[in-house]
Amino acid sequence: xxxxxxxxxxxxxxxxxxxxxxxHQLIPEVINAGTADCKTVVRPAATHLVGDGSxxxxxxxxxxxxxxxxxxxxxxxxxxxxxxxxxxxVRVPAAFCVEITELDRETYVFVHHAGH
Numbered sequence: 001x002x003x004x005x006x007x008x009x010x011x012x013x014x015x016x017x018x019x020x021x022x023x024h025q026l027i028p029e030v031i032n033a034g035t036a037d038c039k040t041v042v043r044p045a046a047t048h049l050v051g052d053g054s055x056x057x058x059x060x061x062x063x064x065x066x067x068x069x070x071x072x073x074x075x076x077x078x079x080x081x082x083x084x085x086x087x088x089x090v091r092v093p094a095a096f097c098v099e100i101t102e103l104d105r106e107t108y109v110f111v112h113h114a115g116h
Contacts, residue, residue, distance in 0.1 A: 001103070001110065002033050003065040004040040009048040009058040012092070016042040019089045023064075023082060030078045031070050050095045058094040060086055068102040075100040 004023055006016055024038040050057045062082055066075075079098045086096050 001067055001108075002027050002031075002038045003103075004038060005061075005063045005065075006040065006042045007045055007059075007061040008042075009060070009094075010044055010046060012044070012058045012060070012090070012094075014058075014060065014090055019085060022085055022089075023062075026081055026085065027064075027078070030081065031066060031074050033066065056093065058090065058092055059097075060090060060094055061097045061099075062086070063099045063101060065101050065103050067105050067108065069105065070102075 004020060006020065008014055008016065020040040020042065023040070024035045027033050027038055028035055045059070048059045050059060064078065064082065079100050082098045083096055086094075086098070090096075
């Protein structure tokens with residue numbers, strides 16, 4: 001179930017796969033979800049801008065979608081720990097955003113499609 005979306009500045013020297021693997025290991029420590037349930041998509045951006053562009057900062061945006069029902073404390077802890085992981089993986093000045101969003105349990109569907 002956890003869906004992790006990582007958007008980042010083009011050309012950022014950032015091992016997003018290593019970061020994602022650490023996030024996958026971290027999630028079960030904070031919420032009731034297994035590592036095997038985590039799915040991540042990394043999307044390097046074509047361009048980016050922070051403020052008026054004069055800072056030269058990179059951007060890393062992380063959204064983690066989880067099923068509704070976790071406490072605000074658990075969601076906050078997950079955000080804080082993912083932000084700490086970003087600090088250890090990104091070595092250049094950067095603007096980070098980590099957001100934990102909830103998926104509606106009544107309408108969420110996930111399927112392992114075997115193909116044809």
